[in-house]
Amino acid sequence: MAAVTDLTIAQLTAALAKKETSAVEVAEAHLAKLDEHRALNAFITETPDKARAMAKASDERRWKGEAGLLEGVPLAIKDLFCTEGVQTTAASNILKGFVPTYESTVTSNLWKSGAVMVGKTNLDEFAMGSSNMTSHFGGVENPWKRKGDNRKLVPGGSSGGSAAAVAAYMVPGSTGTDTGGSIRQPAAFCGIVGLKPTYGRCSRWGVVAFASSLDQPGPFTRTVEDAALMLQAMAGHDPKDSTSAPLPVPDFAAAARDPNIKGLKVGIPKEYRVDGTSEEIVALWAKGVEMLKAAGAEPVEVSLPHSKYALPAYYIVAPAECSSNLARYDGVRFGLRVPGKDLPEMYENTRGAGFGKETRRRILIGTYVLSAGYYDAYYKQAQRIRTLIARDFKQAFETCDVLLTPTAPTAAFAAGDKMDDPVAMYLNDVFTIPASMAGLPGISVPAGLDKDGLPLGLQLIGRAFDEVTMLRAAAALEKAAAFSGRATGY
Amino acid sequence: MSLDKDTVARIARLARLKVPDEELAPLAGELSGILAWIEQLNEVDTSNVAPLSSVSDVTLPMRADKVTDGGIAAKVLANAPGGAVYIDPTDKNAGGFFTVPKVVE
Known part of the structure; x- marks a missing residue:
């Protein structure tokens, strides 16, 4: 048998079921990897004791014949999910010392299915960023490096630690959250699979809020089938999240094991040919169309005319929601408190010291666009444009079943790049935000490597609550692309 | 729309965010850059378009007015910065207070 750390989730659960290994053995092997690759800074908190205890309990369940879907699978959790008894930071100084006394619904679902937590991963502060460079706990290093170039690259963001941990084989799967691309873009940068479910598919309860109308938890894995398995365990209606969809969870794994896309109509949005996209990505996109066609799908050109407005509209809606959500961090009830001569000064000192540069920038933008006199011009207009964007997709899906686009306009960039130009940084998410x-x-x-040997990703977008079709197409794409690249630079 | 230093200081005040004086001018530049880029939204005629505040089609669900949990006073009070104070220390679920540093002047 291969080293247990090389196995996918599906292979691991099969090996565990055949008693070829134990959850305790699997946990130890992965904890050793966390130890070995600590320099990547993928984790904010490692939880080896918890992992060992959970693994032991998992083995006991298996002996009793009570194995769950992810029984004994070690997972890393983005440090935005509240975990009972384990500090939760959102990569911010303002949550200093916060140890939740409750468990988020998504992680709770994962533990119920038998998974084992090895630690909490690094991220951009409050999930705001595309490089993981805005974390109070320092940036994360991408396990991939350019050929013949030793410079550190970013893993993407905001779920950079979760993506790096999977790409570096420290865990076979991890959780992320995606508000504008925070799962899909780091997955592309790190050469792995990242899935953002339909809004409402996974509960947001117990996930530190950034932009509540957009935030959605999802998995990172090394295969499409594994992503389906994790989503299966994470998803489901939760009465504690009023936006959680009261729908049954389909058999996602079965869809991922069935890459039959004969007759499937794959929409190619013509507006996604945007300036600044690397030529290699444009070429890979065309190749992806050919691959799906060869697998029996029928490509159709579609139009999403308001695509170019999605990104600027997002940078009104998301900061507006962020400024409201982050108003709760006032130094009074939990987290950091910096004294002042009176109450307003205590608030200002606490928030000034507790939030990093990008978070402060977004709070200020959000406060401005929601302030008296500007609300209609900015916020209302952005919400109207959101209606048009949603309508575009609805119309496109009248003639196709799934859309194929690039995930990000470039491969991973060097640590420190684009830090002085917020708009250039925001453009990373041009294909994921709509x-x-x-x-x-x-x-x-x-789906491939660029000339520097860095991984590139392609994105499939599905109809609302039709992850099943999207997963089938993703499995077909995965099979045709036969991506076998593996990071070696770490 | 271009923001000046005074406007940034005013927004920072609204957001209860301390911004050191020397950061006001660079921030004004960055925020103006972002807002200038956002201006392109004005090209779109949205006069007959309703705003979309949520993509979820679900109407807010009602639930029965029943207690669904309880008996976790210690958990609720665990993160109180001033410590947990119980009415009856021998029965934590009899009630208690989430205490915070003084905020009333």
Whole structure:
């Protein structure tokens, strides 16, 4: 048998079922990897004791014949999910010392299915960023490096630690959250699979809020089938999240095992040919169309005319929601408190010291666009444009079943790049944000390497609550692309 | 729309965010850059378009007015910065207070 750390989730659960290994053995092997690759800074908190205890309990369940879907699978959790008794930071100084006394619904679902937590991963502060460079706990290093170039690259963001941990084989799967691309873009940068479900598919309860109308938890894995398995365990209606969809959870794994896409109509949005996209990505996109066609799908050109407005509209809606959500961090009830001569000064000192540069920038933008006299011009207009974006997708899906686009306009960039130009940084999410604004599911599948040897991803976007079709197409794309790249630079 | 230093200071005040004086001018530049880029939204005629505040089609669900949990006073009070104070220390679920540093002047 191969090293247990090389196995996918599906292979691991099969090996565990055949008693070829134990959850305790699997946990130890992965904890050793966390130890070995600590320099990547993928984790904010490692939880080896918890992992060992959970693994032991998992083995006991298996002996009793009570194995769950992810029984004994070690997972890393983005440090935005509240985990009972384990500090939860959102990569921010303002949550200093916060140890939740409750468990988020999504992680709770994962533990119920038998998974084992090895630690909490690094991220951009409050999930705001596309490089993981805005974390209070320092940036994360992408396990991939350019050929013949030793410079550190970013893993993407905001779920950078979760993506790097999977790409570096520290865990076979991890959780992320995606507001505008925070799962799909890092998955593309790290050469792995990242899935953002339909808004409402996974509960947001217990996930530190950034932009509540957009935030959605999802998995990172090395295969499409594994992403389906994790989503299966994470998803489901939760009465504690009023936007959680009261729908049954389909058999996602079965869809991922059935890459039959004969007759499937794959929409190619013509507006996604945007300036600044690397030529290699444009070429890979065309190749992806050919691959799906060869697998029996029928490509159709579709139009999403308001695509170019999605990104600027997002940068009104998301900061507006962020400024409201982050108003709760006032130094009074939990987290950091910096004294002042009076109450307003205590608030200002606490928030000034507790939030990093990008978070402060977004709070200020959000406060401005919601302030008296500007609300209609900015916020209302952005919400109207959101209606048009959602309508575009609805019309496109009248003539196709799934959309194929690039995931990000470039491969991973060097640590420190684009830090002085917020708009250039925001453009990373140009292909992922439109689907976010419409609440649609998206998945990034690694599809090739560029001339520097870095991974590139392609994105499939599905109809609302039709992850099944999206997963079938993703499985077909994965099979045709036969991506076998593996990071070696770490 | 271009923001000046005074406007940034005013927004920072509204957001209860301390911004050091020397950061006001660079921030004004960055925020103006972002807002200038956002201006392109004005090209779109949205006069007959309703705003979309949520993509979820679900109407807010009602639930029965029943207690669904309880008996976790210690958990609720665990993160109180001033410590947890119980009415009856021998029965934590009899009630208690989430205490915070003084905020009333």
